[in-house]
Amino acid sequence: xxxxxxxxxxxxxxxxxxxxxxxxxxxxxxxxxxxxxxxxxxxxxxxxxxxxxxxxxxxxxxxxxxxxxxxxxxxxxxxxxxxxxxxxxxxxxxxxxxxxxxxxxxxxxxxxxxxxxxxxxxxxxxxxxxxxxxxxxxxxxxxxxxxxxxxxxxxxxxxxxxxxxxxxxxxxxxxxxxxxxxxxxxxxxxxxxxxxxxxxxxxxxxxxxxxxxxxxxxxxxxxxxxx
Amino acid sequence: xxxxxxxxxxxxxxxxxxxxxxxxxxxxxxxxxxxxxxxxxxxxxxxxxxxxxxxxxxxxxxxxxxxxxxxxxxxxxxxxxxxxxxxxxxxxxxxxxxxxxxxxxxxxxxxxxxxxxxxxxxxxxxxxxxxxxxxxxxxxxxxxxxxxxxxxxxxxxxxxxxxxxxxxxxxxxxxxxxxxxxxxxxxxxxxxxxxxxxxxxxxxxxxxxxxxxxxxxxxxxxxxxxxxxxxxxxxxxxxxxxxxxxxxxxxxxxxxxxxxxxxxxxxxxxxxxxxxxxxxxxxxxxxxxxxxxxxxxxxxxxxxxxxxxxxxxxxxxxxxxxxxxxxxxxxxxxxxxxxxxxxxxxxxxxxxxxxxxxxxxxxxxxxxxxxxxxxxxxxxxxxxxxxxxxxxxxxxxxxxxxxxxxxxxxxxxxxxxxxxxxxxxxxxxxxxxxxxxxxxxxxxxxxxxxxxxxxxxxxxxxxxxxxxxxxxxxxxxxxxxxxxxxxxxxxxxxxxxxxxxxxxxxxxxxxxxxxxxxxxxxxxxxxxxxxxxxxxxxxxxxxxxxxxxxxxxxxxxxxxxxxxxxxxxxxxxxxxxxxxxxxxxx
Numbered sequence: 001x002x003x004x005x006x007x008x009x010x011x012x013x014x015x016x017x018x019x020x021x022x023x024x025x026x027x028x029x030x031x032x033x034x035x036x037x038x039x040x041x042x043x044x045x046x047x048x049x050x051x052x053x054x055x056x057x058x059x060x061x062x063x064x065x066x067x068x069x070x071x072x073x074x075x076x077x078x079x080x081x082x083x084x085x086x087x088x089x090x091x092x093x094x095x096x097x098x099x100x101x102x103x104x105x106x107x108x109x110x111x112x113x114x115x116x117x118x119x120x121x122x123x124x125x126x127x128x129x130x131x132x133x134x135x136x137x138x139x140x141x142x143x144x145x146x147x148x149x150x151x152x153x154x155x156x157x158x159x160x161x162x163x164x165x166x167x168x169x170x171x172x173x174x175x176x177x178x179x180x181x182x183x184x185x186x187x188x189x190x191x192x193x194x195x196x197x198x199x200x201x202x203x204x205x206x207x208x209x210x211x212x213x214x215x216x217x218x219x220x221x222x223x224x225x226x227x
Numbered sequence: 228x229x230x231x232x233x234x235x236x237x238x239x240x241x242x243x244x245x246x247x248x249x250x251x252x253x254x255x256x257x258x259x260x261x262x263x264x265x266x267x268x269x270x271x272x273x274x275x276x277x278x279x280x281x282x283x284x285x286x287x288x289x290x291x292x293x294x295x296x297x298x299x300x301x302x303x304x305x306x307x308x309x310x311x312x313x314x315x316x317x318x319x320x321x322x323x324x325x326x327x328x329x330x331x332x333x334x335x336x337x338x339x340x341x342x343x344x345x346x347x348x349x350x351x352x353x354x355x356x357x358x359x360x361x362x363x364x365x366x367x368x369x370x371x372x373x374x375x376x377x378x379x380x381x382x383x384x385x386x387x388x389x390x391x392x393x394x395x396x397x398x399x400x401x402x403x404x405x406x407x408x409x410x411x412x413x414x415x416x417x418x419x420x421x422x423x424x425x426x427x428x429x430x431x432x433x434x435x436x437x438x439x440x441x442x443x444x445x446x447x448x449x450x451x452x453x454x455x456x457x458x459x460x461x462x463x464x465x466x467x468x469x470x471x472x473x474x475x476x477x478x479x480x481x482x483x484x485x486x487x488x489x490x491x492x493x494x495x496x497x498x499x500x501x502x503x504x505x506x507x508x509x510x511x512x513x514x515x516x517x518x519x520x521x522x523x524x525x526x527x528x529x530x531x532x533x534x535x536x537x538x539x540x541x542x543x544x545x546x547x548x549x550x551x552x553x554x555x556x557x558x559x560x561x562x563x564x565x566x567x568x569x570x571x572x573x574x575x576x577x578x579x580x581x582x583x584x585x586x587x588x589x590x591x592x593x594x595x596x597x598x599x600x601x602x603x604x605x606x607x608x609x610x611x612x613x614x615x616x617x618x619x620x621x622x623x624x625x626x627x628x629x630x631x632x633x634x635x636x637x638x639x640x641x642x643x644x645x646x647x648x649x650x651x652x653x654x655x656x657x658x659x660x661x662x663x664x665x666x667x668x669x670x671x672x673x674x675x676x677x678x679x680x681x682x683x684x685x686x687x688x689x690x691x692x693x694x695x696x697x698x699x700x701x702x703x704x705x706x707x708x709x710x711x712x713x714x715x716x717x718x719x720x721x722x723x724x725x726x727x728x729x730x731x732x733x734x735x736x737x738x739x740x741x742x743x744x745x746x747x748x749x750x751x752x753x754x755x756x757x758x759x760x761x762x763x764x765x766x767x768x769x770x771x772x773x774x775x776x777x778x779x780x781x782x783x784x785x786x787x788x789x790x791x792x793x794x795x796x797x798x799x800x801x802x803x804x805x806x807x808x809x810x811x812x813x
Contacts, residue, residue, distance in 0.1 A: 007532060009427040011779035012523065033338040033418040037410045040444060044406065048448040051495075055452065055488055059467065064482040143463055147484070150465040154455070 031188045038192050042199050045162060049203055052158070053210060056151050057222040066146050067215045075136055076212040085128045086208060092121035093201045096194040103187040111186060115174060118197065122163055129156050155207050159200065166196050243766065254340035255766050256325045259347050261657070263321035266347075270354050271314035272728075277306040279725050286718025288699040296698040297385035300369030303696060304386075305361075307372030308394070311500065312401060313354055315642055319507040320405070320443065321350060323649060324412050324436045326657070330756035331433050333421025333774045333796075335767045337411040346411070349404035357397040363389035371696060373493055376468040376486050380461040382475060391461060395454045402447045402454075412440045421755075423776035427531065428795070430754045430780040431524060434531050435510020438538040439503045446499035446542070453492040460484070490552050494545035501638050502541040506534055508645035509576055512598050514780070515648045516580055518752045519595035520587030521791050523781035525579045533572035540569040550621045559618040566616035570609070577606055588784065588791070592750075593667035597648035600675045601641055608637025611686065626696070629689020632682045640678045647674070647731065654735070655749045656756060659763045660742035666734040673727035680720035684713050751792045754780045758794050 059065060069076040076082060099114020133153065141149045173189040213221075243249040253259060281302045284294045294302075325343065329336055337343045360367040369385030370378060378384050379391055386394075416429075416437045429437075456467040460481070468489040469481035517524040524530060546554060546562040580602050589595065611633040615621045624630060647670070654662050691710055693700065700706050748757040760770040774796040782793040 006426050011427045012527065033414050036417055037414045040410055040413060044444050044448060047445050048452065051449055051452045055492065058488050059485060062483045062485060144465050147466055150467060154459065
């Protein structure tokens with residue numbers, strides 16, 4: 001492990017005459033820095049959702065909790081609406097990937113098409129999520145009526161906000177490349193955006209699985225966590 | 228746009244030329260650090276005044292009409308929250324993290340200067356939102372700094388309406404600000420170190436700040452989650468934490484939520500928070516001790532390992548704050564064990580500080596006095612932590628003044644001692660002038676002896692069973708008359724310590740103008756921040772070329788060297804190189 005190797009160094013022993021000093025590149029690569037920052041961002045967001053999910057499992061063991069799937073009258077017993085929304089988000093992720101591959105090949109037209117399609121499907125996903133909210137409201141599943149409902153609204157909202165944040169960053173990337181008239185610099189930052197998009201797709205799949213779980217599944221998960 | 232601030236091209240740095248870009252909307256890490264520092268100190272002074280008001284009530288009950296029970300609880304809450312989050316976290320990481328990271332690792336600036344600027348302004352917003360709660364109907368929240376539901380948002384608690392909403396909003400904004408800053412700190416440390424600055428050559432200050440930032444990035448989400456869920460409970464009536472209950476004879480709409488869940492979340496943040504404050508302090512005090520004792524830090528590697536180990540362990544000790552919450556008794560056993568384990572690396576650090584002083588050439592400068600003072604206060608506070616970490620001892624002492632005394636010693640006074648040490652130590656670098664030594668020493672002795680006069684008797688009050696958070700004791704049988712006079716004496720000491728901070732404030736502001744001009748490296752320190760071409764360093768820090776690092780940060784009193792310190796960027800002479808190699812082979 002490199003980490004333990006680093007921690008094992010004895011910096012007081014061999015003052016350096018310049019040998020290893022040169023090993024560290026001086027010109028800090030902004031893209032590499034952004035990549036590290038993105039890794040941290042994804043870790044932080046994972047921790048955030050992990051904590052939400054842990055509280056969800058803990059809260060699910062109280063008697064008033066009624067999971068949103070299971071009985072026929074529960075909204076997510078039929079998951080077709082959720083699948084449609086998932087489709088939109090998966091398409092946006094795929095479009096980002098297409099845009100990225102095009103950008104890496106310096107095919108600007110393909111990149112623009114990919115990014116535009118990704119933005120379109122992301123917005124469509126967000127609208128579809130809002131529509132899903134309305135649908136639940138119409139069925140009488142309000143935010144406060146049951147903790148399972150509260151979690152549904154809360155988790156989808158937090159996930160949606162992270163997507164919106166992604167859109168802001170993506171807009172910034174595109175704007176900068178456009179402003180600098182340097183289309184060849186698009187691929188690097190776009191790679192990071194694409195990673196983030198895939199990551200949010202995975203987060204959504206986890207949320208999807210959790211929110212549409214039957215009570216037995218939730219109880220098993222909660223039992224595994226010791227609740 | 229290719230980012231230039233950290234590259235080795237000073238001509239592309241775009242020096243800020245107007246007052247506004249230089250001092251207000253600045254992207255220079257040094258200016259942002261000062262902005263963070265001044266804001267944190269300002270809000271800390273507000274919290275200091277609040278503590279004075281609390282002490283007035285406790286020392287002389289029934290004397291001051293303007294302090295009623297509600298106001299008292301509000302003072303307690305705001306004092307705690309401001310000191311822990313808005314002063315200590317902000318000043319240690321936002322202030323010193325910002326100032327020292329680029330300078331100590333040899334970078335021109337943070338890697339994301341724009342985000343760094345945004346971080347400060349978001350922090351300022353969170354402070355404004357927090358302070359605004361003093362002026363809303365009902366005043367600020369009085370729920371205690373832990374904000375436990377259900378009482379935090381129920382009628383009967385002061386500020387249950389607007390106060391708590393603003394508090395939760397302010398915390399959420401603060402977390403956003405911290406995350407933006409924190410991403411910068413970790414990325415800069417990992418990515419922007421200069422030639423030769425390997426991780427193990429970094430001063431311990433940077434190790435402390437780096438690890439604390441990682442802790443913060445991973446722990447603050449827990450506070451964010453609890454703040455969001457409590458906000459929803461308050462504003463739109465969800466029942467995440469709120470159990471079904473009757474309030475003022477009325478059935479509330481809440482169904483069976485779990486207040487203990489909030490406690491778990493809060494302390495999953497709250498315990499790492501202790502180390503978010505402590506680790507940078509550990510790091511800075513190590514550097515101050517080594518510099519002013521003219522000796523290398525004892526056991527550098529072990530110090531790094533201890534910082535990393537404490538960081539990891541800090542995530543599995545949180546429930547020792549909850550022994551009386553009614554959680555499963557087996558939990559208590561587990562968390563008591565981990566709590567005692569985390570004491571091992573912490574104690575190791577204390578030994579190493581003492582051993583650093585051993586046979587050192589100790590200069591009792593003002594920063595050194597504060598650093599040595601820290602070893603005392605931290606040891607005392609840490610030892611009482613070992614008591615409280617055990618379930619059976621904690622149960623009777625919980626919610627008494629023993630706990631208040633413990634955490635004030637360990638995470639109030641101790642980090643503050645280091646902060647003063649650090650401010651005095653780096654003051655010449657930040658301002659280019661020396662502070663007044665006499666005023667500094669007066670400040671130290673008043674603060675150091677004064678805090679002992681405050682907190683030692685509090686331990687005794689705790690043993691008597693005097694409960695914390697009470698507005699007044701009234702005529703309670705088990706509280707003797709002596710406890711009342713002891714409380715009065717504590718209040719007098721607290722007021723003296725509070726007023727003696729004027730020495731510090733006066734010194735800082737007076738010396739900025741009238742202090743003696745500082746030499747470039749007045750303490751003869753080895754670390755990079757003192758080797759800048761200009762003091763205080765200009766925008767871009769390093770002039771035309773970045774420094775190259777040839778050695779670790781603790782080459783003090785090296786045998787055979789012409790002076791008792793060798794800066795990190797000092798090239799290795801031929802003899803020294805071979806000597807080092809021989810030593811390595813031996």
